[in-house]
Amino acid sequence: MIDTSRNEPLGRREQAILAGVVLPHHDSQADDPLEELRGLVKTAGLKVVGSLLQKRRQIDVATYLGAGKVTELKELAQAHEADVVVFDNDLDPAQTRNLERELNVKVIDRTEVILDIFATHARTHEAHLQVELAQLEYAMPRLKRMWTHLSRYKGGIGLRGPGEKQLEEDRRLVGHRISELKSKLAKIQARKEREVASRALVPKVSLVGYTNAGKSTLMNALTDADVLVEDKLFATLDTRTRRWKLKGGGHVLLSDTVGFIRDLPHSLVASFKATLEEARQADLLLHVVDASSPIAEEQIRAVKQVLAELELDDHPTLLVLNKADRAPDQSYLDVLRAHHADSVITSAAKGMGLDRLEAAVRDALAERSVEAEIEVDLADGRTQSYLARHAEIRDRIYTADRVRIVCRLPRRCADSLRDHGIDVQLGVPALRAS
Ligand SMILES: Nc1nc2c(ncn2[C@@H]2O[C@H](COP(=O)(O)OP(=O)(O)OP(=O)(O)O)[C@@H](O)[C@H]2O)c(=O)[nH]1
Numbered sequence: 001m002i003d004t005s006r007n008e009p010l011g012r013r014e015q016a017i018l019a020g021v022v023l024p025h026h027d028s029q030a031d032d033p034l035e036e037l038r039g040l041v042k043t044a045g046l047k048v049v050g051s052l053l054q055k056r057r058q059i060d061v062a063t064y065l066g067a068g069k070v071t072e073l074k075e076l077a078q079a080h081e082a083d084v085v086v087f088d089n090d091l092d093p094a095q096t097r098n099l100e101r102e103l104n105v106k107v108i109d110r111t112e113v114i115l116d117i118f119a120t121h122a123r124t125h126e127a128h129l130q131v132e133l134a135q136l137e138y139a140m141p142r143l144k145r146m147w148t149h150l151s152r153y154k155g156g157i158g159l160r161g162p163g164e165k166q167l168e169e170d171r172r173l174v175g176h177r178i179s180e181l182k183s184k185l186a187k188i189q190a191r192k193e194r195e196v197a198s199r200a201l202v203p204k205v206s207l208v209g210y211t212n213a214g215k216s217t218l219m220n221a222l223t224d225a226d227v228l229v230e231d232k233l234f235a236t237l238d239t240r241t242r243r244w245k246l247k248g249g250g251h252v253l254l255s256d257t258v259g260f261i262r263d264l265p266h267s268l269v270a271s272f273k274a275t276l277e278e279a280r281q282a283d284l285l286l287h288v289v290d291a292s293s294p295i296a297e298e299q300i301r302a303v304k305q306v307l308a309e310l311e312l313d314d315h316p317t318l319l320v321l322n323k324a325d326r327a328p329d330q331s332y333l334d335v336l337r338a339h340h341a342d343s344v345i346t347s348a349a350k351g352m353g354l355d356r357l358e359a360a361v362r363d364a365l366a367e368r369s370v371e372a373e374i375e376v377d378l379a380d381g382r383t384q385s386y387l388a389r390h391a392e393i394r395d396r397i398y399t400a401d402r403v404r405i406v407c408r409l410p411r412r413c414a415d416s417l418r419d420h421g422i423d424v425q426l427g428v429p430a431l432r433a434s
């Protein structure tokens with residue numbers, strides 16, 4: 001099991017130096033390329049005592065940084081009595097080993113920090129399983145290094161998560177545990193699929209977006225969810241679903257989900273598929289953006305990339321430009337909005353723009369479902385039960401051996417019935433009026 005009992009490290013906080021290499025194709029608009037890493041490291045409970053950045057045309061294969069910079073980094077680490085050097089770039093196991101030997105302190109990369117935060121924030125059984133899987137997949141090719149760690153250092157970042165006992169097991173046992181976790185998660189996912197599908201009649205809306213964009217705050221503002229809101233990265237790791245009552249009548253099911261980040265470790269994306277089931281089955285995604293961030297566009301791109309990895313990129317999506325109250329000025333918001341046609345400006349914290357958001361959601365959902373008249377054989381029980389599950393049935397008109405079902409249903413269901421050769425006629429307002 002993962003040790004998540006510890007939120008705050010005991011005693012003196014571990015001291016970290018941040019390090020990164022900026023390569024020519026790096027296109028970040030951020031003033032400080034290490035700013036996000038700084039936030040991650042702080043969220044993980046470390047104290048940042050220094051940083052070092054190198055611009056290079058290409059990386060040094062052995063140590064990532066050039067030899068001169070490695071020496072500089074070593075002096076920096078010594079001067080600040082650092083316990084750990086955190087790299088913004090992904091290091092392969094050999095690079096980590098080489099750097100540790102040169103620097104004589106523990107070296108970890110951004111992925112390890114993210115995994116560590118996930119391990120500390122996991123609350124539910126499912127989240128624990130997912131994090132454990134991601135950690136083991138990350139650790140697998142690095143078992144040897146972690147072994148060295150165990151003898152050289154006791155505990156600390158990079159070693160939280162799969163307990164020390166687990167790391168003492170050999171590769172085969174880790175492999176065995178990985179398949180066990182995968183099959184447990186597959187079962188959870190199958191159960192969730194059924195659960196979410198059984199709520200078919202109520203429209204489903206999912207909040208997705210970069211970590212810290214304000215998804216949970218928006219969830220709280222729209223429903224009485226009372227979910228945890230924190231100025232920390234990855235505050236939310238599991239999905240909460242609440243009923244959102246629309247002012248104009250009716251309601252939808254709104255889900256809050258785990259936040260994304262650029263270069264999210266692939267194993268984490270994969271293992272969080274079960275948690276993202278709500279998003280997968282949503283009729284509409286609300287992509288929440290921190291519109292006050294100077295790198296809002298980059299974050300939008302990163303989220304789109306993760307959505308694509310999850311095969312959610314062709315889902316109907318509405319962009320929510322949140323934290324408008326903190327935006328540098330109106331023109332910044334105008335530019336963002338001009339770039340993204342389907343977007344709504346809000347401030348979840350100040351309760352601004354929520355009515356506009358509701359109207360936009362209502363419109364988007366209305367487009368997603370259609371009024372239809374569907375005629376089937378009375379003997380066709382399969383189609384009738386499909387409609388009972390997926391459609392809001394308004395009327396059934398019987399003839400000798402057929403039934404005409406007047407209903408409202410998701411457009412994709414209507415299309416799928418048509419594909420199966422069922423007689424579907426769209427838009428029959430005359431009957432509805434009666
Ligand atoms: N100024 C301002 N702050 C906001 C707004 N919405 C959220 N925040 C703050 O932003 C921080 C993150 O908010 P959360 O709602 O936890 O963000 P999240 O997207 O759920 O983050 P994760 O769960 O970590 O992915 C908190 O400190 C909120 O108070 C807003 O509209 N304006």
Ligand SMILES: [Mg+2]
Pocket residue numbers: 215216217228229235236256257
């Ligand atoms: Mg959240």
